[in-house]
Amino acid sequence: MATLFLGTYAPRLDEKGRLILPAKYREAFAEGLVVTKGQERCLYVWPVEEFARVTEQLRAAPVTSKGARDYMRVFFAGASDEVPDRQGRITVPPALREYAGLTRDCVVIGANTRMEVWDAATWEAYLGEQEETFSSLSEEVLPGLA
Template identity: 40%
Template structure:
């Protein structure tokens, strides 16, 4: 399980240092792709394989299903961490997520999300629920 929030930055070569707690689970190889909410997703190879199986079962006759698969696969790239735990993020993905310098790396269940610091703060402020609303939402999800 991937969890936690880390503040870091991207260097001039487009590399980030993956937090040490995440490196072992990535086993130095991963898949990077566009995420939802203008962030990036980093999947360990085993989790990408599970995600792939689910996407592979979507009906090709459904235009929305095709668009969903295309969304994740068109931007997907295999990544490999170097000996210092750095991962290069392609320019196209940096542009998509508006990553320029400061970023936030968070573990979310089976994947890592990479956010520009500003986008993450904006999302956090926009999604804030008071305790009662939060409890109601959890209950509606059966949690």
Template identity: 40%
Template sequence: MLMGEYLHTVDNKGRIILPSKLRDELGDSFILTKGLDNCLFVYSKEEWAILENKLKQLPLAKPEARAFVRFFFAGAAELECDKQGRVLLPNNLREYAKLEKDVAVIGVSNRVEIWSKELWDKYNEEVGPTVTQIAEDLAGLGI
């Protein structure tokens, strides 16, 4: 399971270090794509295959389904870390997630998310006070 929060920086070549605990779970190569909330999602190849199969089931005739599939696949890239545990983030994905210097790398069960530290802090400020209410709302789902 992918979990934890790690703070890193983007170097001048556009690379970040993926923590070893997360690298071990992701495998030698993995998929990086646009995520929701202006972050990046990182999936192991196995988890990406599960997501891909689910997305293939969406109805092609629905514009929303086509847009959602395009969103994930158009920006996706298969990547691997170098010997120092760094991964080069493609420029288009760095721009999408506003990754300039400080980043938060977080494990979220079946994926890793890479956030601009500024956006991560803002997200936590907005969501933090409402987590109790969110938990209460999700109680009906067995959580």
């Protein structure tokens, strides 16, 4: 069964571009993880097993679809496989740090089967915009949940 990632954490990048993973989830990443570009200029962090599942889904996309090809090129070209060190840190490659605008203060959020890494200021701005529409979207995203 896949790990369910929940919560919000505020780690910092060190001078070497390393990020400390939330202690609660280090075991889920012990065998390795994949960091990829996500939507809205964040990074997705997948346990290797979950990344393999996502990869299988993407393989089902038709190669004749330009959108699918474009998405997969960006998704896989920017991906980096990492293994946390003994302190639970991973190195975020420079190109991914630049893509997500990561400098020092970060926010790591649980996002179901993955974690997301955001620049702290970018996350606060995004959250401020989204909280207004959150309740109105519940009926569209999860009908009958109210």
